[in-house]
Amino acid sequence: MLCLGAGKKYLQPRGWTKLNQILIVSDHGQLLADSIRADASLASVPVKTLVFSAQLFAQLAQNVPSLLLIDVACLKNTAEPFWSEISKTAPDTVVVVLANAHQRLLAVEQLEHGALDYLLLPITPPELVAKVNHCLEFTYLKRDKLSRRPENFADDTSTLNHITQKLLQTIQLDQALDLILSESAKLAQADVSKIWLVDQAGNLRRSESVTQSTLLPNEMPPDDLLFSLAEQSALAGHAISQRHLPQASALPGAISTFLLITLFAGQRLVGVLVLGLKQQRSLPQNQLDQLNLFCQQAAFMLENARLFHNLSLEYDDLAQSRDDILRSRNTLQAVFDGVTDGLYILNRDLVISAVNQVEAERLGYAADELAGRGFLTLPGPKSAPALIQAIRAAIDSGQEKTWQAKESSGNRYVREREFRIYPVQNRLLYTEQVIIFAQDVSERQRWQASLFRSANLAAVGQLAGNVAHQINNPLTVTMTNSQILMQDYPPDTEVHDLAQGIFKASDRMRNIVANLLEFSNQETYHFVETNLVDTIEGALALVNRSMLRAGIEVEKDYQLQPLVRASVSHLKLVWVNLLLNARDAVIDHAAQPKISISVCAGGEESVRVRVTDNGVGLAGLDLAQMARPFFSTKLPGKALGLGLYSAYTIVEQHSGQLLAYTDSAGLTTFEVVLPLETL
Structure with missing residues (x-):
């Protein structure tokens, strides 16, 4: 006891x-x-x-x-x-x-x-x-x-995705402001949250603010203090900063820590968010990163909601009289064209009433050339019947609809875009028009992929650390004893041969543990001069057993062993991903599955590494499509679709190129070209 x-x-x-x-x-x-x-x-x-x-x-x-x-x-x-x-x-x-x-x-x-x-x-x-x-x-x-366990990274990712989805479904400005205040306060565990918007000149408007608080009225910090902190943050331009008040100047409500977050939509300042905490403490870096990611997405959605709010106000005025329409036409067009994503207004017959300049340029037209033209006459919408079905469903039901193409879609018009369809009804609740908001979601997919990758690597890192701790200690004893036996017995004895075999097997096991530890450290790039073939052999050591189990012949052809300046752990991840993709391609598709990996000169200043298999082939897919985050040809639940995306990103960081092609003999090759000069 x-x-x-x-x-x-x-x-x-x-x-x-x-x-x-x-x-x-x-x-x-x-x-x-x-x-x-x-x-x-x-x-x-x-x-x-x-x-x-x-x-x-x-x-x-x-x-x-x-x-x-x-x-x-x-x-x-x-x-x-x-x-x-x-x-x-x-x-x-x-x-x-x-x-x-x-x-x-x-x-x-x-x-x-x-x-x-x-x-x-x-x-x-x-x-x-x-x-x-x-x-x-x-x-x-x-x-x-x-x-604090690493698996909670997945929960953080799920929470952030859920909040982002709520933001994407909110186009009303007041609802967007309330949602940003409430969710940011939850993420930071803040007691008070306040946001100021900027005017057209980019200056904070003192009168344009929204506040949410759990404090009593007499506990609220002075508005002058909060606005002063917001102005300082806007001038400094820092994404996120923390301010701690000294104990002597404690506020009546005991607010002693402030988080100041500038909201930028691209290069444009949208507003400043101020979060107040009663306890004097600094938020951990992972919590600040999560809050920063949320506020980056919130800034774009707030800007679009603001522009859409202005557009809605102007459009209501247009419906009142022809004179108002003529007077406000220029203002409406400026707001309409200011929306950074695609925006359409269609009538019930799917004829384009208006389209913003950004979307018109994307289609290769001037905006006035598309007015009065049928939406279905455009090449992109014509090849997307599911999108047209969603638009007609919104018109018939009078309810908002959201549609996004599948990852495997070959239609460039809908790829990496999310379409939100908002019906516009008259006083009799009859849908006369629809507004289509086509948002580019490629950036969101990239940071989602980054969060998933960080969570997976954290788990691998913990596993690698445990393996190293549990195996290296007894492995050292085994190798030491085997060396002692080899010294005590002559080379021509059976005991010496057995001890030598034990030592070689133990040394191979130690190399595997070292490769696993090095493979798990993917968060930071450490560029050093290294032998390119050694990185390939390190990757093969990690996947060789799965190749043998699948009955796959691995052929190696190293025509040269160049020294390159690279991040070793990241290059190993590239080879592991390419080898595993090749393994999956040949299983059940080749009578005699075979994978070859070769290293050859790519000219005087580059080297080429080719991974070739006799598997299923590329099936008409291009590399740009396959390298998108979350794209996978495997069955649902079999893969996240991040392997080739990670390889593509790492090769880019090394100033290299990733190529893919299938030759006339049906052999598929993924080729990595790396520069030999100092990075």
């Missing part, structure tokens, strides 16, 4: 009491509860008591405590059912059993079932308080540790 000194002071983590509740099931429950409440460090912790254990699980169904103190007598004949039910109903609850001296053995048995500790009665108040503080601190640290 842990023994804690009476009166010990605990440095409690910030915010830990919000997680804590104590439930006591004992005849002495009220006395114990009074002792806990009497201590200043636990005065704010809710404590509930039960006399009968039969009421326990009914109470747990309503409220799960952080700490459960229960008489061991309640478990005398029902220990196994009790612990089974606890693991289902309250798996995160810490359990401490209460026992008299003659019940010590029964109390110790509960430690094997899942109890954290036991207390012997009678107990002094200082001992009880020390034990409770220790258990609550253990609960907090356990939850905090769980929240």
